[in-house]
Amino acid sequence: KAGVTQTPRYLIKTRGQQVTLSCSPISGHRSVSWYQQTPGQGLQFLFEYFSETQRNKGNFPGRFSGRQFSNSRSEMNVSTLELGDSALYLCASSRGRDNSPLHFGNGTRLTVT
Amino acid sequence: QKEVEQDPGPLSVPEGAIVSLNCTYSNSAFQYFMWYRQYSRKGPELLMYTYSSGNKEDGRFTAQVDKSSKYISLFIRDSQPSDSATYLCAMRGSPGGTSYGKLTFGQGTILTVHP
Secondary structure, eight states: OOOOEEEOSEEEEOTTOOEEEEEEOOTTOOEEEEEEEETTTEEEEEEEEETTEEEEEOSOOTTEEEEEOTTSOEEEEEOSOOGGGOEEEEEEEEOOSSSOOOEEOOOEEEEEO | OOSEEEOOOOEEEETTOOEEEEEEEOOTTEEEEEEEEEOTTSOOEEEEEEOSSEEEEETTEEEEEETTTTEEEEEESSOOGGGOEEEEEEEEEOTTSTTSSSOEEOOOEEEEEEO
């Protein structure tokens, strides 16, 4: 069974630009969550989608947004990039309806210059 | 105060040692507890997933939960150099609660097992 796939693996962007990250969950998983990982703050929750609806949201500014498609694939968008947005962005999927655990992809490393 | 506290280490042990990793938490709503292992340039890999207080064993790994003390542990027996990684504890609330849909992580403990 294929795991969670995130593309691209690496991105370099300039301040003020926007970026879109993509996540394909494990087959059959309907919940997709996004996390930001930095050395200073660790792993922080961004948002969770289930059946194309945002079910939970973390404490990030509105520049961070996401969506989920009918095939459960998800995208995350960050607009007006700031230097502090440089991080590893991780996507996780789960069945979403029960107490199933989350499985993570290998992330997208975003560098903002 | 952070909801989840984890000793960041680093922790360095000889091959074959027993490793103990620990997290404490303050949010009583947390009911599900996980341990993840993260290698450099990789995403977190699920090691253990527990709900009840008590012990859960899987091979060389034992997860321990004490809800009354708000304390969880991961023990690694016969540690190997391939166990060298960052270990993250994570937890979430029950379905329907506000803390269910997201995981709250500890800061991670960096473990090195030397031959």
